[in-house]
Amino acid sequence: MVLKLYGTSEAGSGTSIVALVLAEKQIPFEHIAVDLGAQEQKTPEFLAMHPFGQVPVIDDDGFILYESRAICRYLAEKYADQGTQLLPKTLEGRALVEQAASVELANFNPVLVRAGKEVFRQRRRNVPDRTLIAEVMAGLEAKLDVYEVILGKHNFLAGDEFTLADLFHLSYVVWIELSGIDVMTSRGPNVKRWWTELVSRPEWVKMVAEGIKGTVN
Structure with missing residues (x-):
């Protein structure tokens, strides 16, 4: 089946x-x-x-x-x-994936969803509230500043290989990007490199x- x-x-x-x-x-x-x-x-x-x-x-x-x-x-x-x-074979490798996945769920996803929903709502209005959009985007940008440090140590969030922890980040960012707001490639070279590689995956x-x-x- x-x-x-x-x-x-x-x-x-x-x-x-x-x-x-x-x-x-x-x-x-x-x-x-x-x-x-x-x-x-x-x-x-x-x-x-x-x-x-x-x-x-x-x-x-x-x-x-x-x-x-x-x-x-x-x-x-x-x-x-x-x-x-998508998952390392070692215990230590799996632990690093779970650590990065927990960071995504607890730190990245909440501000991303809030920002994405606000951007979506603003698109439905004739006069977007730019101040409010800037406020919610600032929360996401602060998280990405920490990502910049993490990604300065290795290519992906859990090491040098693409894993589920990276893939999880692709769920909702497209809401913001389709609105013409570039946040993922404007916070630093490491985040830009990482994000460009993620969104360039053929699938x-x-x-x-x-x-x-x-x-x-």
Whole structure:
């Protein structure tokens, strides 16, 4: 049975980082689009898979799993010897990935989501509140100043190899970048180098351009 991915169809979501792992690991999957505007994620059938009525969710031959980071870890573990190596094989290497992933979740993601939502709201107004946008962006920029120090020591956040910890950062930044606000490449040379490499990965470039598409219908 082919793996099924339930979620949104555009880059810039939790669904997109799961789809990126599937692409990097060369895992065949069927994408089942969930219309959030129509509240399809709140139907009894969907709530049976995800009790909070959110996306993404995977169905891997009857094994149901939700929460994007948990799904990504599961896929990286199950298909460890296939496609891109996203988790180190040593205990110390795994610990560094978990450290970097915890930093992303606790420090980067909260300010990113706040900034992204505010930018999105401002785009819907005729006269954007530039002062408010600058305020929320300042919180993200402060985190990136610390990233500049970390990335001055090695190529990626957990060492010199691309891992899940780096990949997790791609979930929502696209909201800001599509609004024409350049924050990821303006804080310092190390962040710029790292970020440029992330967004240049072929599978990500393809997803941003075409949306999330399964490899099996």
